[in-house]
Amino acid sequence: MTDAAATRTLRLGVAGLGTVGAGLLKLIARQDELRLPGRLSVSAVSARSRSRERGVDISHIRWTDDPVELALADDVDVVVELIGGSDGPAKRTVEAALKAGKPVITANKALIAEHGLEIAALAEARNTHLLFEAAVAGSIPIVRAIRSSLSGVVVQRVSGILNGTCNYILSEMLRTGAPYESVLADAQRLGYAESDPWLDVSGMDAAHKVLILASIAFGAQPDFSQVTVDGVSQIEAMDIALSAKFDYRIKLVAEAFRANAKTVRCRVAPVLVQKDHPLAQISGPLNAVVIESDPIGRLTFSGPGAGAGPTAAAVMSDLARLFEGPAQPPLGRPADQLTAQIAAVSSEADQGAWFIGASLADRPGVFAALTEELAEAGISIDKLIQESAGDSGAAPVAIMTHPCPRAAVERALAKVADLRITADAPRLIRIEQRS
Numbered sequence: 001m002t003d004a005a006a007t008r009t010l011r012l013g014v015a016g017l018g019t020v021g022a023g024l025l026k027l028i029a030r031q032d033e034l035r036l037p038g039r040l041s042v043s044a045v046s047a048r049s050r051s052r053e054r055g056v057d058i059s060h061i062r063w064t065d066d067p068v069e070l071a072l073a074d075d076v077d078v079v080v081e082l083i084g085g086s087d088g089p090a091k092r093t094v095e096a097a098l099k100a101g102k103p104v105i106t107a108n109k110a111l112i113a114e115h116g117l118e119i120a121a122l123a124e125a126r127n128t129h130l131l132f133e134a135a136v137a138g139s140i141p142i143v144r145a146i147r148s149s150l151s152g153v154v155v156q157r158v159s160g161i162l163n164g165t166c167n168y169i170l171s172e173m174l175r176t177g178a179p180y181e182s183v184l185a186d187a188q189r190l191g192y193a194e195s196d197p198w199l200d201v202s203g204m205d206a207a208h209k210v211l212i213l214a215s216i217a218f219g220a221q222p223d224f225s226q227v228t229v230d231g232v233s234q235i236e237a238m239d240i241a242l243s244a245k246f247d248y249r250i251k252l253v254a255e256a257f258r259a260n261a262k263t264v265r266c267r268v269a270p271v272l273v274q275k276d277h278p279l280a281q282i283s284g285p286l287n288a289v290v291i292e293s294d295p296i297g298r299l300t301f302s303g304p305g306a307g308a309g310p311t312a313a314a315v316m317s318d319l320a321r322l323f324e325g326p327a328q329p330p331l332g333r334p335a336d337q338l339t340a341q342i343a344a345v346s347s348e349a350d351q352g353a354w355f356i357g358a359s360l361a362d363r364p365g366v367f368a369a370l371t372e373e374l375a376e377a378g379i380s381i382d383k384l385i386q387e388s389a390g391d392s393g394a395a396p397v398a399i400m401t402h403p404c405p406r407a408a409v410e411r412a413l414a415k416v417a418d419l420r421i422t423a424d425a426p427r428l429i430r431i432e433q434r435s
């Protein structure tokens with residue numbers, strides 16, 4: 001590298017100074033300790049409240065109320081979008097910067113998942129960078145790994161734990177035996193869950209992330225409407241405890257796999273994984289990604305998936321990438337060559353082994369009625385546990401089926417609901433098959 005390249009300075013405009021934005025400014029202040037190929041300076045910042053304390057000195061940096069104005073400023077070479085949200089100011093800022101031919105770095109998974117195709121096309125048309133390492137799995141360099149380091153393998157499946165809030169909740173429910181609502185309240189108190197946790201617990205946040213990975217790994221057009229999404233709020237503490245007795249853990253697993261040459265399935269749902277599976281070992285707020293590929297086999301990455309430091313470090317790795325050379329297509333292949341389609345997983349086609357968790361009314365004959373409905377639907381039971389009703393008046397039951405279509409189990413459970421023999425709505429959870 002020439003001296004000129006080594007001392008090149010990129011002038012940044014940082015839009016959004018919340019958890020990640022403030023974390024990034026702190027990291028930039030320590031750039032002498034990093035191994036960047038050039039220098040970074042911050043010309044301008046933008047956020048909503050100018051007076052808010054951010055734990056970092058911004059008095060020497062120009063303040064701009066409008067992030068679009070920041071993006072277009074003459075002394076801004078690179079726009080870092082850390083506002084968040086799939087539309088609104090974040091999208092306007094990113095589009096304005098790309099149209100002006102400026103590189104954009106963002107941590108915004110909602111924006112990339114919901115508008116990735118058009119925004120990638122815009123970046124390609126202007127031959128500029130659109131980088132989003134921080135959008136998926138925080139500190140884990142998975143976007144770059146799939147896009148570049150693993151370009152010599154055929155990816156068969158990408159799966160992972162992509163939401164630390166859900167993983168923390170499920171880990172704590174296992175550790176303490178406490179119900180979902182009280183563990184969620186503790187997570188909010190400790191800062192592991194937002195005051196409005198919907199985006200996380202509904203599975204939507206993980207769905208945004210896995211769709212981005214699906215697009216890069218399989219050359220698929222990101223189409224968020226086709227991702228099958230289920231969250232963690234319906235999981236009962238007894239499901240977790242009884243799964244543990246079968247030597248399984250319940251995890252919120254996000255996965256994408258190729259169904260055929262043109263179709264990629266993408267879904268987020270609670271899944272039972274055997275306790276020695278790599279994803280079962282990931283506890284608390286950590287994230288993990290498993291890549292199954294030919295000819296490597298299984299690769300597992302894990303690490304902090306969120307937080308100011310880990311996410312800012314991922315943004316910094318994208319900034320370092322800007323010194324390396326010309327832009328590549330943001331989604332790995334040019335946007336007009338993303339020919340595979342994301343398609344929803346239908347219940348009829350969803351073949352697997354299933355866990356059924358329920359609380360049965362404490363009356364004679366109810367257990368037989370449940371198993372008869374399953375038998376009538378052609379579902380064969382692999383393992384089951386029934387516990388005593390105790391004082392609750394309802395007996396916890398857990399069943400593991402042999403492989404069968406999900407739709408068959410759904411039909412049987414609908415008939416069970418008509419019999420009014422359960423004290424709650426039974427949970428139906430896929431069991432990860434050992435590969």
Ligand SMILES: NC(=O)c1ccc[n+]([C@@H]2O[C@H](COP(=O)([O-])OP(=O)(O)OC[C@H]3O[C@@H](n4cnc5c(N)ncnc54)[C@H](OP(=O)(O)O)[C@@H]3O)[C@@H](O)[C@H]2O)c1
Nearest residue numbers: 016017018019020047048049082083084089107108306307
């Ligand atoms: N937090 C994480 O651990 C994490 C991890 C991975 C990815 N991400 C992603 O990183 C992005 C930022 O997340 P965050 O947690 O840092 O969010 P945050 O703490 O809520 O910060 C958002 C920032 O955007 C600013 N903002 C909101 N509306 C604005 C507008 N109209 N104009 C200018 N600024 C505006 C806010 O200003 P005020 O401060 O004045 O209110 C705030 O500084 C999101 O896309 C998120 O999904 C976050």
